[in-house]
Amino acid sequence: MDFVFQDEIKELMRSRNDYCVSLYLPTHRVGRETEQTSIRLENLLRGAEKQLVAQGMRSPEAKDFLRPAQDLAKDGFFNRHLADGLTVFISGDLFRYFRLPIHFDERLFVGRQFYLRPLIPMLHCCKKFHILAVSRKSVRLLECTEFEVNEIELKGVPLSMQEALGYDQQSTPLFRMASQGSGRGAAPMVHGHGGGSESEKEQLWHYFQILKNSLHPYFKEDIPLVFAGVDYLFPMFRLVDVHKNTINESIEGNPDELGSLELLKRGLPLVSSYFDREKRRAIGRYMNLLGGLLTSDTIEEIVPNAVAGRVDTLFVDNDRQKWGKFDPASGQVEIHPEQHRGDEDLLDVALNQAYLNGGDVYGLDPADMPGHSGGAAIFRY
Template sequence: MSGAEHLSELCTPRGTAAHVSLFLPTVRRGPQTAQNGIRWRNLLARAEVALRATAAPAEATATLDALRQVSEDEGFWRNDGSGLAVFAAPGWSRVLHTPSTLPELAAVGNRFLISPLLPSLSSAGRFLFLALDRAQSRLFLGTRFGLEEAGVHIPTGPGHASEDRRRPAERPEGFVADRGGSGRSVVFYGRGNLDRKQVEETLQYFRAIDAVLAELPNGERPPMLLAGLGYLVSQYRQVTRYREIVEDVLVTDPSQLPIEELHRRAWLQIEPQLRGDESAAAARYRQLAGTGRTAHEPGAVLAAARVGRVESLFLSSSIMATPPDSVLLLGAGARSQFDQFDRLDQFDRLDQAAAACLAHGGAVYLVAPERMPIRDECAAALLRY
């Protein structure tokens, strides 16, 4: 399931029953991984107290049963992410491992809490990273926090892992090739010591990869960064129909670098592209301020988001700061461990606004306070009309 599909699912309340949202930062490896289970049990205990105090006994028991059942699953502590998010309602649960670190937080109420997931799952700030190799290319989903496998099957290629790495880089040669069967001839660059048969095998392999990309869910077309030896990148560009490929290329042999280094280099290349949409939306907000096409008061932002008027929504990361050991109670008349009820009400409204904005095809940017398009505000909405 894609990030957009996860958010869509979580933005839709599952009836009026009690909803529980649990967020936990996790340790990937080393002796400290034992702390994951301890912190999970403590978080679950706090949620149980809040749940039994606010929900009908049968609902509370059914939701807690769903939480305990999912935590006993074999893959629950899969250590390939820095955050764990668990959502449950009577008879239903969902577990997500996120590349970004999450706050330690529990929320109980008439809906799920989604804003902690925005850095990992919203389309803003996400990109595809295609590491090209004649033997086995890999497709990753990236954010500023890291790279993770995209969860689609990339076929095996015609080459062997050692075939390309033994060869020193050589001067590319140009010849004419057809662009993906389009009938248009373009200049194709390949290596002088690759014969035409090898080139055709590689092109066929890259067409198969492109067919996988064509099957991505509707709306899941983030920008894609290519990485690979120069001649492979040139070959892939000849056949691809994925139009969201960025111009910059990471020219390297991806198989020779650890995932952390690949991510560091990829983020340096892709960040300006990803920030482009954010910067353009912020500039439009400032241009339209005072014309009726912007809003920043949480109640007004939520009202506009519910009817699909919000084109872009900026939320300050400062709103995400929560007290230690807090349990948020969402919904009318709810109380929490926040010192001020007004702050909880603001947090609740803006989380709902983010869900509504995404449900209507808008973009949500969770940014540092200094990147907000309006100073000293925790929200800024650019309206469609």
């Protein structure tokens, strides 16, 4: 699996050529479907060859132009090394492919620049969160992004309840099965959370106190934390939790029965609203500025302003294209109801230019889009 980093995306955005081919297709990591990847890629490459010839390239030149991708497809390379989606970019001076953890619809684009809108999720993929998986028998701390998960090696942290309480008893007389005094550090009375008798709940409270202290160096204030454990452990954890970004919902169930990837899969929906805050704030800001001179949902205004570096924030509809032409010299935008020969997706042009000039870009579902044109922008001035 590959990752597309900002510098690579910017290189693709800056690339302009008479012929730029962009291919997207869904793939499978395992199973019989993996054998179909090279076949589907070859079909897309045949379609690309036809479009190149239709746009003025001679057939032998088109075959040579696409040969690097054809060679890999015929070799079966993409049947053996896959993720969830494959994208291939070819121009006169560039050949790149990426196997990404994104499911793509099958698409082919030939134009003067690469079509990069499906890669928007990769622009926001590096936001981290932690999953703390706790049972009586084990403790795991996972560092996660939307697309990957790594277990953090815990040093100086007891990795089970028995180990934690054993440390406690050996190092300090703080732990007492019957301690319910009012002194500092005494366990509170805990009722109604399951998990056995009051003495067992008191043991759990001490367990989490010890975990809180030993895990503190691993927690970062700006990284959200998701707790994973059986249902009665989460309320106990919240009694001692001082992490300000702990998500209010937990991954329920015995984490000892869940691998890291499954925990990531279950944790993602819980942190999605947290990570969507910036997007929601940006949409709210657009709505507050609506009607003034700093917003527009007119493509003829958005594209030249994106090129000029005036776009602070750009929203594009994930499901729409706006075909047409843009003349950088005059700043004139020409929109067509259907794709004509030589057309570009003007939303993609605006996205590339806004991002290259330091703007924030968001791909939105149609129901979340402000405006009705498929694009909306907040201007810097």
